[in-house]
Amino acid sequence: MNQTYAVAAVTAVVLATVLIGALGLRISRTTSDFYVASRTVRPGLNAAAISGEYLSAASFLGIAGLVLVQGPAMLWYPVGYTAGYLVLLVLVAAPLRRSGAYTLSDFAEARLESPQARRLASLFVVGIGWLYLLPQLQGAGLTLEILTGAPDWVGGLLVALVVTGTVAAGGMRSITFVQAFQYWLKLTALLVPALFLLAAWYGDGAPRARFDAPAVLRGYTVVRVADTVRIGLDAPLTVTVTGRVDSVPYADRTVTLTSGTHHVLGGTTLSFAPGAPLPERAVTGSDPLGWSQPLAGGRDGHQLYATYGLILATFLGTMGLPHVAVRFYTSPHGRAARRTTLVVLGLVGAFYLLPPLYGALGRIYAPELALTGSADAAVLVLPDRILGGLLGDLLGALLAGGAFAAFLSTASGLTMSVAGVLTQDVLPSRGVRHFRLATLLATAVPLGVGVVASKVPVADAVGLAFAVSASSFCPLLVLGIWWRRLTPPGAMAGLLLGGGSALVAVMATRAGLAPGGWPHTLMAWPAVWSVPLGFLSMVLVSLATPRRVPPGTPAILARLHLPEEFTGTVPAQEARR
């Protein structure tokens, strides 16, 4: 891949982000502008901004990588990311806007009239935000490393700097423009190359991708295995090896590996003849496979259970992601919040038609990425692989720019919401200056963690954020909006038991503490049991503490559900003065 074009594209995206952010800075005059863009963002612009913010690197790069390695079952990820917005729309969107609260902590306090519940919610907002920021920064590092060979901390630092700068300078108004721009950039960056790649694929005789059998290498292929892997062979395979296989050193020797499992040391080069079947990577529990993490090793019931775990986490987790929730306050009223969400569903759905195409093309033209564990790079390398030449370089650069837009937009949204909570609940005063300090804190912590723990598996952090959000904020929002008898102790018990158990289960799986078989599957995909646990504990503890029902509950529920002509859109009117 041509480094010059890629670097130019990434630079252009970064510059455009800073410029549009600066434009927002000139418009962003009042404090209200700064935090919530004065709640006057039109549905079209706001929807593009929400979509731009939501489509992270996991969507832009990760889905294609997952499909390449594991086939169409992985399409549940984009489906879940989209359907999450439908659940958000029908249960939460308009009441959340009408609550007038800015962060999820504000919602908790407004609904429950309890500072403790607010503090606990803040803890979860910051935790989930950091969990989600970490992979954005690490993914940026990985992408820049693939594109330019720069050390892996450079990309993360670059994203952190740009995001801190734009968010701290312009606040919500400026990132609304930035993110709306980045949605269209990301869509273009995937759509244009996809058209060229499909034309080339058609011209090539439209070969079919096979997912039910090992992928077949189309040409003479040299694979350099970066990290040590175990490979499984169904039949004996002849390869040329330089390096160590099963602890035996080879120097450019042609050997026939027997069927079964083999251990390939990191740094080994394997050369395959055309038409050779690609060995499958044998998965071990602690393998950091990037976003290309399989749905819990097993098949049969495990596979079905894991799919439902994924569905529950993504369908119900979207509403509790801090950067998603914060966006609803920028709508002028509840009806606009609903219509905005409808447009978001269209925009996000249209985007998600594209990544699976890259996954399928990757399976045909670059299946060896699965073996080297760099399947996340499939989107970036395909133009060079299929088209080559100047066109391949240019399209590759466009995709690199799009990937960076993905890191930047999601990271800005998360930074904005985490910084908002830090300003309100951690730092002493509440002026704009402290918000800027909080912004720094919001990006510095995950950046620091990313540098120290460079091998934290990226996929887990994203999946974990969804599972924790589905088990904590989903019950809080749904019961808070629709149930009169919710009490502060109930809400806090639900947050702790639901969100806490999801967090502990996945962390324990990661640390290798889960025994094999069903316990492993249950703990790796906790949403199926942790979401009901969150709801159940919230309901039961609330029923056990009936005298703690906040006295203002009828008034706040009326405000959440009545159209604005009854309650008045106070915040928006005040901002206009």
Next chain:
Amino acid sequence: MSEHHPPRRPRRETVTYASAHGGAAAPGTAGRRPVHPPARSEIDEQTTLGHTYVRSLMRSQLRAALTALGALALLVGSLPLLLALPAPEALVWAALGVGVYPVVWAIAHWYVRRAERNERDFTGLVEH
């Protein structure tokens, strides 16, 4: 605590405070609309009858939401079971790669129209 905030941060005091303390909607509301139909002032003044009106709106909105979720569960949530049957790979691609999105959008579109109609009906009921 919110009333101590400097006035340049309007959002929390308006929302969380006024509503949480039974403040009949916003203080300015009464001044802006001096004459209310009876049902409307019941709502503004948080009477039992007012709560009954709010409950009826919540019930109709919840019914719309649950209908939409039911459609989602039936049409999308059942897919893992269907696709667990020996299905041709092309079907999986068509269902998950393309088909799901228009279905989700159509459910959302139905819900938005329904929820707005519920609100219009409610306004009509209260104002006349």
